[in-house]
Amino acid sequence: MSELAIADLRVSVDGKPILDGINLTVCSGEVHAVMGPNGSGKSTLSHVIMGKPGYEVVAGSVTLDDCDVLAMEPWQRAQAGLFLAMQYPTEVPGVYLDDMLTEAFEAGDRGDRALVEARLVREAAAIGFDETFLHRPLNVDLSGGEKKRNETLQLGVLQPKIAVLDEIDSGLDVDALRLVSRRIEEETNRRGLGVLAITHYSRLLSELKPDVVHILVRGRIVQTAGPELAGRLEETGYAAWEPPENGGTEVGIRGHLHREHPDPFADPFADPFADPLA
Amino acid sequence: MTPVPFEVESARSLPGPRWLRDRRASAAATLAGAELPTTEEEVWRYSRIAELELGAFRLVEHASGDEPEALRPVIDLVPERAGVIVVRNGRVVRAELADDLASKGVFFGALAEAENPSSLLGSVASAGPDVFALMNDAFAADPVALVVPSGVVVEAPFAVAHWIDEEAAAVLPRLVVTTGEGSEISVLEYYGSAAVTALMVPLVELSVGPAARVGYVGVQDLAPSVWQVGSHVSAVDRSGVLRSAAAMLGGDYARLRMDCRLVGRGAQGDLMSVYFGEGHQTLDLRTFQDHRAPDTSSELTFKGAVSGSARSIYTGLIKVEPDARGTNARQSNRLLKLSEDAWAESVPNLEIETNDVRCSHASAVGPVDEDQRFYLESRGVKPEVAQRLVVTGFFEEVLAQLPVPGVGEPLRARIIDKLEGGGA
Known part of the structure; x- marks a missing residue:
């Protein structure tokens, strides 16, 4: 049983406050959705959890099973069991997917290339990802949807405890979205993966059934409720939660x-x- | 106004047939009236030419023994080869050519032993490109030639390996490659040295015949106490294809000028380089894509890195002459600056004298991409490993398409070496 706990997290970029006291706890097997309009701080939240440079944590804490996540380097966070599926996965020319994952496994003493290759083949089959993509430079010349499948594939290989999915649905067509959602759901059910799914649209949530929905507006979680909240959002839009200009x-x-x-x-x-x- | 100290008499005293000695003496006489260039000339701007003391170096008068042990691993990189020539301190100490190729009329050996040798030397680089080419003409002790008749296709590469291990030596290697119509070959040339102070002035001439295909990779990995001032000059005839790459890894000040003339309709000349300066090295690359005929194409892809307090200079010119309608030329030099103290200059230039051309140039100098590193680290890769993967990945574009197979892997390893030792 793992627990990612975010408490009173306040984050600035270039002195400008972006996150304004986030409180959120994701436990193994739970699926949380964070929904919010553009500019509400959704991606900032995902980046700060994973330790992307460029953000200043002004106050608050992020812990994974009582370990101080904010004190760790990004690679240590990954080894501790965090995973971030990025909204815009970075193209890394000349670096191959299997090489990167092999290095990640070796850094954590988790196994060697043979294990990585076996898992890659299995995961590619699970989400209908062509095996030729496995030996290509990371995200280079991939379509938006292929990049998202690639992120999901890595999630399956790395088997994190908690996964943050930043707009995993963008770029995916309906069929791909279903395959990706099924794969994540399987991880949740079988291995107890905890999920923090960040999304702009409720489309994802019709496939990836959340247990809890949070509405993030201007750096604060303004409402937390069950999955029905997403339905209500669909009707009203974010305007209902927006503070004045x-x-x-x-x-x-x-x-x-x-x-x-x-x-x-x-x-x-x-x-x-x-x-x-x- | 530095007079060039190498003397006509020493040129005349080098061994070889009469025509060669005469030719050397004549070049030396011209050289005696010449001056070393200065940084006021654009093509020598930012160079360290002012530091060069020719008087500190001397010509190697005697052939120096056997094949150097240190070259063995290099030669083993091309286990299946068409032939191999080993040159020590400027003298050929080993020359081999596969029997079946000799019977097809291929020549690979000391140039003086080739047929019509005087027509080979200077066939591409008759004038210039600079005073150092003239110096090579005057003092190259043992030029090497590869002559491939029309229609001969050779799968395995030819290898030429140079080694310098004499203190204060001035070594002027010369390689002349001439290929007939429709022939296909590849050549690997390697320059290495022991930890000596030396000056190397190499000149490579590549002549690509009509519809011939030539791949060339030159690997320079001299000790960090050696100076290099070199040139690769090539000419590509009608529908010929040259793919030429230079790896610049060693040297104190190492300069290479790559000139590629596209002289026949539909000729193609692609130039590639990987270069990596560390410590106090200065790497100085100059390129000239010279389009003289219609429908010619050239693509230049250079990738470099500087760490420590190393410096690098790249200047390149694409010239499209009035007859070269339908030219397609690209030039790209990208460089990673791996430390605060490293310095790099990158200056692309175009000179176009006709319409109906497509030319582009790109130039970028910057640090390792932070987002790329973060992507890898976010998957659990350690920072130093992420750095290594991103940097070698950066070079991969060139390493993966080198025209001699099997060279990419050892170069990659050498780059990792330099990255990890280079105070990056």
Whole structure:
């Protein structure tokens, strides 16, 4: 049983706050969806979990089974059991998928090339990924959908404890989305993979059934509920959860309202310009 | 205004047939009136030519014994070969050619022993490209020639391996390759040295006949105390294809000029390079893609890296002459800067004198891509391994398409060597 716990996570980029106190816990076998509009901080959350450079963690913690994830280098996070399926998988010319995974296995004393090759073949078959892709430079000349299958394939080979899927659905057609979702679901059911699926659209969630749905708006989780929340989102869009335009530091129209952050638990349908002191 | 100290008398005293000695003496006489270039000339800008003290080096007067042990592993890289020539301190010490090729009229050996040898020397590089080519003309002790008659196709590569192990030697290797119509060959040339202070001035002439296909790979891995000022000059005839690669790994200051003239309609000349400077090395590459005939194409793909306080210079010119309609020319030089103190300059140039051409050039100098490294690390690859994979991957574009099979792997290993030893 593993647990990824994110507590009061606050993150800035170039001094600008992006994540504003995230609290989230994903346990083995659970599928959490984080949904949010563009610019809400979804990708930042996934990058910070994996340790991508360029983000400043101002406060809060991320732990995996009580180990301080933020103190680890990215490769150590991967070896500890975290995986990030990237929204835009990076093209790495001249570096081959099987070579990279072999090095990853060797770094963790997890096995050798033969094991990697065997798993690659098995995983490729599971998601309908042509085997010729296995000996090609990473993500080079792959279509958007092929890149996402490639990410899923690596998930299957590396067998992480917790996987963060950043827009895994983008670029996938309906059939591919189904295959990828089935494969992740299998991991969840059989091995107890914990999933944090970040997505803009509810399309993914009709295939990858979430246990919990979180709505992320302007760096905060403004609502957490069961899968029915995704359905409601489908009807209303994100507008219902959006705070007013100039967001965080808001100066009320009459000049005396001064609020650091919009209240995430306020009635989303309330008039955002209503003066709470009135 | 540095006078060139090598003397006419020493040129005349080198061994060889009369025509060769006369030719050397005449070149030496011209050279005596010449001056070394200065960095004021564009093609020598950023170079370290001002540091060159020709007086510190001397010609090697006597042939120096056997085949050097150190070259054995290099020669073993091409176990199946058409022939091998070993040159030590500028003198041929071993020459072999497969019997069946000799019977087909192939010549591979000391140039002086070839048929019509005087017509071979200078057949491509008759004038220049610079004073060092003239110096090679005057003082090349033992030029090597490969002559391939029309229609002869040779699968296995020809190998030429040079070794310098004499202190303060000035060695001027010369290789002349001439290929007849429709022939197909590949050549691997290797330059190495012991840890001596030396000057090497190599000149390679490649003549690609009509519809012939020639692959050439030159690997320079001299000790970091050796200077190189060299040229590869090639001419490609009608529908001929030249694929020529230079690996520049060693040397203190190592310069290579690659000139490729496309002289016949539909000729193709592709130039490739991998170069890696570490420590205090300076690698200086100059290229000239010279389109003189219609429908010719050239593609230049250079990949380099500098670490430590190494420097690298690349300047390249694509020239399309008035007759060369339908030219298709590309030039790309990309370089990884692996340390703060490393320095690199990359200057592409185009000179186009006709319409109806397609030319492009690209040039990039930058650090290792952080996103690429992160991608690998996010899968559990250690940072130093990720760095190694990304850097060797960067060179892979060239290593994977070298025109002599089996050379990519040892070059990759050598690059890893330099990467890990180079204070990157």
